[in-house]
Amino acid sequence: MAKASPYRSGDVLAGVCAESYEERVAAQITLADVPLKTFLNEAIIPYETDEVTRLIMDSHDAIAFGPIGSFTIGEFRDWLLGDDADSAMLKSIAAGITPEMAAAVSKLMRNQDLIAVAKKCEIVTSFRNTIGLKGHFSTRLQPNHPTDDPKGVAASIIDGLLYGSGDACIGINPATDSPAAVLKLLNLIDKLRQQFDIPTQSCVLSHITTTLNLINQGAPVDLCFQSIGGTEQTNSSFGINLALIDEAYEATLSLNRGTAGRNVMYFETGQGSSLSANAHHGADQQTCETRAYAVARRYKPLLVNTVVGFIGPEYLYDGKQIIRAALEDHFCGKLLGLPMGVDVCYTNHAEADQDDMDNLLTLLGVAGCNFTMGIPGSDDIMLNYQSTSFHDALYLRKTLDLKPAPEFEKWLVRQGIMSENGEMLSINPSHKLLTGVI
Amino acid sequence: MSNEITGTNPLTQLRSCTTARIFIGRTGNAIPLKQSLAFKLAHAHARDAVYSRLNVDVLTDKLKLFDLLLLHVHSQATNRQKYLQRPDYGRRLDDTSKAQLKGYCGEDIVIIIADGLSAEAVNENALGLLKILIPKFRAADLRVGCICLAEEGRVALGDDIGEGLNAGLSIMLIGERPGLSAADSMGVYLTYKPRPGLTDESRNCVSNIRKHGMSYKQAAEKIFYLVNEAFKRKLSGVALKDNEGLLDH
Structure with a gap:
């Protein structure tokens, strides 16, 4: 598996990478002939010692696996690209696919293949609005501030809303994980949301234990966030396990705050996290990443976000590696x-x-990606990295004729931010979003 | 055509609440050119900082004023590209450097100046800090064994150096990862009884030392406090934190 992975610095660092171009392609040729079934009998990380492996094996849906059960990985790749694998079919087999099968087949696919097949998958979730519908594209408004200053955060939120950002969620990375600071931010977004009647959901990306405690204290938690990894040991380095996520999931569901649906979890992942925690068990970073999706899948999340270029060049060295990894993760x-x-x-x-x-961004738009981040001018002044701007999302919507989540779109039109036909409107300084927060 | 929000009042007020790039307007759906170029320039500064080199000649000359032994070492990362892809190489001394340390003694404190992710940061800030810090050590009868200039170094390279010199404590001045707002920020890591195998939880860090960040004086006070505490309690790292308001600034 590892040797069949397209070249990236993290696999070299781990010492699991193919030693030559030839060895890599030879590994891919060998992998193509491996039956998909093999992954149901042979675990990459032992069943006995890893709860993620147990989750993958024990939750496998044999009936959903039926239509693809006789394929080799190579045959699976060809079938995925064919017309039989339409949206409905892909949906019906999803529970029969294990992360290892998905990772393996992705290693045999070019970027174009990853885009073409992902495009056929329509994954729709909802909380106060509906995300992931075909022809729609959402953003998480990310109004971070280095000291969690409420006014600074609010200013970035208003800026983002006026650019039509924030339908996936308004999600803040807090500078500290202190419960008091997190509560202050939760209250801030909740107040703004109610004041302007915004059909979206809020999230403060604190550790799950902090969120759980705040839920128990009656804080206005819409979405419960956690970073997750693909091995038990990775998750333990994050201070979590499945039992803990189970508890937080149930607690968040019990608040019953969603009006359009009951998807209440927001997970973040990223290739390299297992190696970084020295918890990769000799597996390549893309396989570890895909195993994290088994953890996510258990909780029917509203949003899963692969933070693809954040980890640094020792895992993904350059634009080429970052782009490849993002398309793999999305697929x-x-x-x-x-x-x-x-x-x-x-x-x-x-x-x-x-x-x-x-x-x-353009490739992901073509591939039907559910959402990206929206950050003022691409510059996250708290996390010190560059992501996509509010403007970037407008570019994508315009160029590929994509719309925000339907409920949010109607709100934008009502607020005079966007026209009925999707054009962004000029904003007057007396706009109530501007005057209403000062 | 520019399609910016016009007028100033609420915008000026909101802008003053954050350094985030808010209300930058748009042309069509794009970021206006002036803002676009300002961003590019900030990124260019950060990129140049990553590829800047430790100014060994100038530093060697200027550090003479302390009348301390000066050593010049190199990690196993042979160049910047290797350094960026293999953090493990940046944490170990190359063979020549290891041999070079033999016969010298780190005494109580060894000071290391390493390029890290911005050599520019230490080129600019190391001397200013040491001018305040070293006299403080001397006044307190703490012996500084030597100053090492380390190229292609990561924080943990100080463990290899500290062990090689049998130093009581290592203080590493290192260039921090450049951000768009600052490309010349220096961090200082302090490790009691440095030896290979230690991780970040065994160190204390004083961060953001630069012209428009934490001053040399304030940083020197914090470091001096930490050094004294480390020797008193025979440890450094997580256990040393939070005992003095000094660290919470």
Whole structure:
């Protein structure tokens, strides 16, 4: 598996990468003849010692697997690209596909294949609005501030809303994980949401234990967030396990705050997290990443976000590697039935720039990605990295004729931010979103 | 054609609440050129900082004023590209450097100046900090064994150096990962009884030392406090934190 993976720095660092171009292709040729069934009998990380492996094996749906049960990985790739594998068919087999099957088949696919098949998967989720419908594209408004200053955060939120951002959620990475600070931010977004009657959901991306405690204290939690990884040990380095997520999931559901649906979880992942925690068990980083989607799938999340370029050049060195990894993650997640979004991003020590991000954003738009981030001017002043701007999302919507989530779209029109036919309107300084927060 | 929000009042007020790039307007759906180029320039500064080199000659000359042994070492990362892709190489000394340390003694404190992700940061800020810090050590009878200039170094390279010199404590001045707002930010890591195998939880860090960030004086006070505490309690890292308001600034 690892040797069949397209080249990336993290697999070299882990010492699992193919040693030559030839060895890589030879590994892909060998992998193509492996039956999909093999993954049901042979675990990459032992069943006995890893609860993610147990989750994958124990939750496998043999009936859904039926139509593809006799395929080799190579035959699976060809079938996925064929007309028989339409949206309905892909939906019906999702529960029969394990992360390892998805990872394996992705290694035999070109970028074009990853885009073409992902495009056929329609994964729709809802909370106060509906995300992932064909022809729609959403954003998480990310109004981070280095000291969690409420006014600074609010200013970025208003800016984003006026650019039509925030239908996936308004999601803040807090600078500290202190419950008091997180509560303050939760109350801030909730107040704004109610004041302007915005059909979206809020999230403060604190540790799940912090969120759980705040839920128990009656805080206005819409979505419960957690970073997750693809091995038990990775998750334990994050201070979590499945039992803990089970508890937080049930607690969030019990608040019953969604009006359009009951998808209440928001997960973030990213290739390299297992190796970074020295918890990869010799598996390549893309396979580890895909295993994290089994964890996500258990909780029917509203949003899954692969934060693809954040981890740094020792895992994904340049624009080419970041783009490939993002398309793999988006494809694998969608194939497994997840509402995938991508944080199209890079750090300053990676060999990447805005042009690479433009390329990736456009490819993801074509692939039917559910959402990306919306950040003022691409510059996250708290996390110190570059992601997509509010403007980037407008570019994508305009160029590919994509619309915001339907409920949010109607709200934008009502607010005079967007016209009925999707044009962005000029904003007067007396607009109530501007005067209403000061 | 520019399609910017016109007028100033509420916008000026909101803008003053954050350094985020808000209300930058749009032309069509794109970021206006002036803002686009400002962003590019900030990124260019960050990129140049990543590829900047430790100014060994100038530093060697200027550091003479402390009348301390000066060593010049190199990690196993042979170039910047290797350094960026293989953090493990940046944490270990190459063979020549290892041999070079033999026969020298780190005494109580060894000071290391490493390029990290922005050599520019230490080129600019290392001397200013040391001018305040070293006299403080001397006044407190703490012996500084030597100053090492380390190229292609990561924080944990200080463990290899500290062990090689048998130092009581290592202080590493290192260039931090450049952001768009600052490309010249220096961090200082302090490790008690440095030896290979230690992780970040065994260190204390004083961050964001630069012209428009934390001042040399304030940083030196924090570091001096930490050094004294480390020797007193015979440890550094997580256990040393939160005992003095000094660290919470």
